Amino acid sequence: MRKVYVIGHKRPDVDSIVSAIAYAEYKRMRGWNAVASRTGDVDPETNYVLERFGFEAPLLLNEARGRALILVDHNEVAQAVEGLEEAEVLEIVDHHRLGGLVTAEPIFVHIEPTGSTSTIIADWYLRGGIKLSEEIAAILLCGIISDTIVLRAPTCTEKDRCMARRLAELSGLDIEELGKEMLELKSLKGERSPREVILSDFKEYTFGSVRVGIGHVEMLRPEKLVNMRSSLLTELKHIKEEKGLSMALLMLTDVLKLDSYVFCVADDPSWFERAYGVKLRGGMAYMRGVSSRKKQLVPPLARLFGFGISSS
């Protein structure tokens, strides 16, 4: 039987890794030859989740040419494994904006604006009456907690809360306790070099002909990093040039206040204010009530630059 690789985005986070593991398992129980995979190293938060609940990191796939794939937790080519254009995508299960992928065949797509991909997969397990082990329930709960900042982010929906409660029951875990441990581990990202901070969770987006990169770090006490703003801005500028981007942003979210410091380097300095209605001061802005990249930083850019969908 043909092997199908279930894979999340580059620079994988907890949700990307655990969705791949749980959905591959779900597909295997339905008779598929599915293998959980990843493209990139696991971060400390993910590593903690895998070790605590007894899972190996998914198979590392640097290149996907000629392979059959199921994409979880992303659907944009710029965020996907190398060689995607020459791979066959069979399914997409995701909670992000549609990012322009084109396929040869009709495929199964499920995109739902939930707080995490783990929420969608947990729902399928529970509704499909498929046996959900304590361990899979535990890692799916971690996926929800990690993506929704312990159910507090503006992306968190009633469905996320409901799934989290049920998964907590099934795995015997306490959501707040687990959340506290994971937030501490997320904050470790803030102790790296400026380059590692920016790239630890860096996603690229295409809006027509404009390419934008946005790094996101969620942490306790982001002021520690704001104090090194000039070195962060210098490094952000390097990364923007290296990757040939028109604009590069770095979002430092305070996970207790759910506000963010946003750093910006752009070809046109007026883009930021036009998109967000906030003025940059010394390359940075403090944005109150902003903590979601996909819901609060990306849509204004899509509206400013256009979507690049041809109407002909």
Ligand SMILES: [Mn+2]
């Ligand atoms: Mn996710």
